[in-house]
Amino acid sequence: MTAEADCAGPAISVEKLTFCYPGSELKALDELSFQVSAGEFVGITGPTGAGKSSLLLCLNGIIPHFQDGKFHGAVKIDGCDTFDTSCAELARKVGSVFQDPEAQIVAPVVEEEIAFGLENLAIPPREIDQRIAESLELIGISSLRHRSTTQLSGGQKQRVAIAAAIALKPKILLLDEPTSELDPIGTMEVFEVLRRLNREHHLTVIVVEQKVNILVEYAGRLLIMKNGRIVCDAPPREVLERPELLTSVGLRPPPVGDLAFKLKQRGLYPGALPLTVGDAYQGLSECWADKGI
Ligand SMILES: Nc1ncnc2c1ncn2[C@@H]1O[C@H](COP(=O)(O)OP(=O)(O)OP(=O)(O)O)[C@@H](O)[C@H]1O
Ligand SMILES: [Mg+2]
Incomplete structure (x- = not known):
């Protein structure tokens, strides 16, 4: 059975989502509407200030729960409206990995980093131990379990951050420019992990990435954003057939x-x-x- 068949509705449903940060009339997100089915691998790209990060913050509930502003429209994750669902509850459905691994890794040792989120969800200690082992294995970094987090390379840190997110067993993984600090090899390592999680474990992957060449290789669908709107929603080959879609928003094909x-x-x-x-x-x-x- 496929992940799509498991899920009654779309994994993500965004309807006429508009968001303005406090004190600004500018719409960071402007009447966005789209849906994502379970098991999709979606790449989001666009110029700086397009609203990519703001969109991810709406998908994991940080907007509207921890960020003030004018919020209109609806975001549903696995059928749950984010407006009425706490971030803790959403964290069981949506995992998030951000740009800077330094900023998101808080524990001194890899296994403690992974335990951190699980303890917050009050998972029993024996299960925490199991989930640490499973998630490290899944990401292919079991050998790093007892390593100091300060002694890891950028790519290793990003993979630890992904393992920590995966340990919470989300259905959806959001990543905001996870490779911006990484070299080409580190970038490929992270995308290979994402591909495996998507293909073998039916994880829905939503990744914001500036490097369009890597997105066309790994994502099944590209969303191009500009000025808080989606200006293109198409499979990578269609985007390549229309290079003006990228150049018009200042991106290189x-x-x-x-x-x-x-x-x-x-x-x-x-x-x-x-x-x-x-x-x-x-x-x-x-x-x-x-x-x-
Ligand atoms: N905390 C904030 N307070 C006020 N305005 C903000 C805040 N965060 C973002 N914005 C504004 O919202 C708009 C969208 O920003 P966002 O960070 O979502 O864009 P982005 O596409 O992620 O850009 P980048 O590629 O630079 O990361 C921009 O005009 C930005 O200046
Ligand atoms: Mg951003």
């Missing part, structure tokens, strides 16, 4: 997809646009083989 798009316009690239270098190699090899090269 991924180089591999962009090159193939330009070649395709001249009849020099066959079939669907490539999401990865491997896809491009395959596409070009086929094209050149056809031409006897």
Whole structure:
């Protein structure tokens, strides 16, 4: 049975969501509406100030519960309206991982970091121990269990933060620019973990990311935001077919997809646009083989 079949309604439903921070007439979020089904891997991108972080804060309930402002519309997580549901209750459904691993890791040792959220939910000690082991195993960092959190690399810290979120067994994982502090290898490690959690454990993943090239490779759906609105909601290949969607909001199309798009316009690239270098190699090899090269 798929995750979609388990869930009666959408995992996330956002209806005409508008939010203004106190003292500002500017709509950080402006009549946003969209739904996400259980098991989707959604990438959110857009220029600075577009409202990406504000949107995630609405999805985990920090807005409206801990951030004042004018809030209109409705956000439902797994059928529960965030307005009427406490953040503690929402934390059982939605896990959050933020940009800066330094800021979110509070405990001196990895296992204590993971225990922290579980203790807050009053999970019994024996189960806490089990969940620590399970979540570290799932993220592939069991060997870090007793390590000092200050001695980890950026990528390791981000994976500990993901393990801590996963230990709470959420159905949905929200990540706000989780790789902004990471090098290309660390970035890939984090996205590989997300892909596995999504594909093998049916976790719904919502990730805000500036690097569009990594999003087209991993996400099944891209939301492009600008001025508090969603200006594009489409699968990655459709976004590559319309590079102006990205350039109009000041983002650069991924180089591999962009090159193939330009070649395709001249009849020099066959079939669907490539999401990865491997896809491009395959596409070009086929094209050149056809031409006897
Ligand atoms: N705490 C706050 N108080 C007042 N205004 C805020 C606050 N946080 C964000 N804003 C404003 O809300 C709008 C959306 O900000 P948000 O942080 O959601 O954008 P973002 O897309 O995440 O940007 P970035 O890519 O820089 O992280 C911006 O105009 C921003 O200045
Ligand atoms: Mg942000």
